[in-house]
Amino acid sequence: MKLYFEKRYLEQESLQPCGPGPVVTISREFGCPSKPIAQMLTDTLNKNSIKAANPKWKYISKEVVEEAARKLDIKTIEMNYLISSGDKGLVEDLLTSFSPNYVSSRKIKKILDDVIRTLALQGHLVIVGRGSVAILQGCPHALHIRLQAPLEWRVREIITSRGLKEAEALKITNETDQKRTAMIELLLGRKFDQNLFDVVFNCNTFSKEEIVQSILRIMEVRNLV
Numbered sequence: 001m002k003l004y005f006e007k008r009y010l011e012q013e014s015l016q017p018c019g020p021g022p023v024v025t026i027s028r029e030f031g032c033p034s035k036p037i038a039q040m041l042t043d044t045l046n047k048n049s050i051k052a053a054n055p056k057w058k059y060i061s062k063e064v065v066e067e068a069a070r071k072l073d074i075k076t077i078e079m080n081y082l083i084s085s086g087d088k089g090l091v092e093d094l095l096t097s098f099s100p101n102y103v104s105s106r107k108i109k110k111i112l113d114d115v116i117r118t119l120a121l122q123g124h125l126v127i128v129g130r131g132s133v134a135i136l137q138g139c140p141h142a143l144h145i146r147l148q149a150p151l152e153w154r155v156r157e158i159i160t161s162r163g164l165k166e167a168e169a170l171k172i173t174n175e176t177d178q179k180r181t182a183m184i185e186l187l188l189g190r191k192f193d194q195n196l197f198d199v200v201f202n203c204n205t206f207s208k209e210e211i212v213q214s215i216l217r218i219m220e221v222r223n224l225v
Contacts, residue, residue: 021123021141022224024215025132027184027196030176031154032147032203035061038126040212045225048216059126060119068111109187129180133196134188143224145215146197149204 024041028034038059045057116135119125120142127136136142149157151173158169181192194200199218201211219225 021120021139022219023120023123023132023136023139023142024126024145024219024224025136025142026126026128026145026147027133027180028129028147029149029154030173030180031157032149033208034128034147035059037147037208037211038128040208041215042126044212044216048225055124057124057126059128061128061130064112064115064119064127064130064132067115068108071111071115112187131183131187134184137188137196141224143199143215143219143222144197146194146200147203147211148200149202153204 026034026038038061042057042059049056112131113135116127116130116132119127120136120139123141133144133146136144151170154173155166155169158164158173159166162169164172184196185192188196199215201214203211206214216225
């Protein structure tokens with residue numbers, strides 16, 4: 001992964017072109033099964049590939065943060081916290097304390113932007129979160145998916161998967177949703193809007209299999225596969 005980024009990463013101040021793609025971004029409310037859906041989607045895309053020489057699809061999430069952290073020379077866990085905070089002033093204050101070298105929120109945004117755009121340039125990727133929907137807005141060969149569900153449904157899922165009490169599950173769900181929205185707004189430079197997404201799925205009424213099959217069909221119609 002390190003060699004891949006070093007080969008493709010372009011150190012320029014201007015935004016890089018989106019490239020040919022294709023790319024699918026998956027944004028989600030906390031408690032929705034984004035990673036299982038991303039894994040199922042990439043597995044199905046590769047299984048359905050007619051030619052063995054076709055590029056393999058893969059999904060990424062934490063790799064984006066790891067690469068951005070490497071370029072900022074800070075620990076990944078610190079980077080995760082910083083980019084989830086969303087607020088510019090808070091990001092800069094925390095970076096000052098975390099890193100011996102001051103790093104502005106502008107540089108964080110620049111590096112995340114470059115990392116994700118470099119990945120998108122190669123295409124055949126499903127990117128889970130990490131503000132990719134904000135960074136790749138307007139890219140002609142990107143499909144932006146949103147997973148959401150009623151709060152009560154998501155809280156039950158968190159209680160089941162993490163063994164938390166209802167009050168704890170509700171707290172972490174609300175806090176995580178707020179941080180993810182703030183991150184998108186930080187990278188986008190404006191308020192969060194559902195119109196960022198091409199398709200929104202309700203995980204309460206659609207199964208993971210139905211969501212994957214629907215995404216595949218949309219990709220076919222839009223000539224992304």
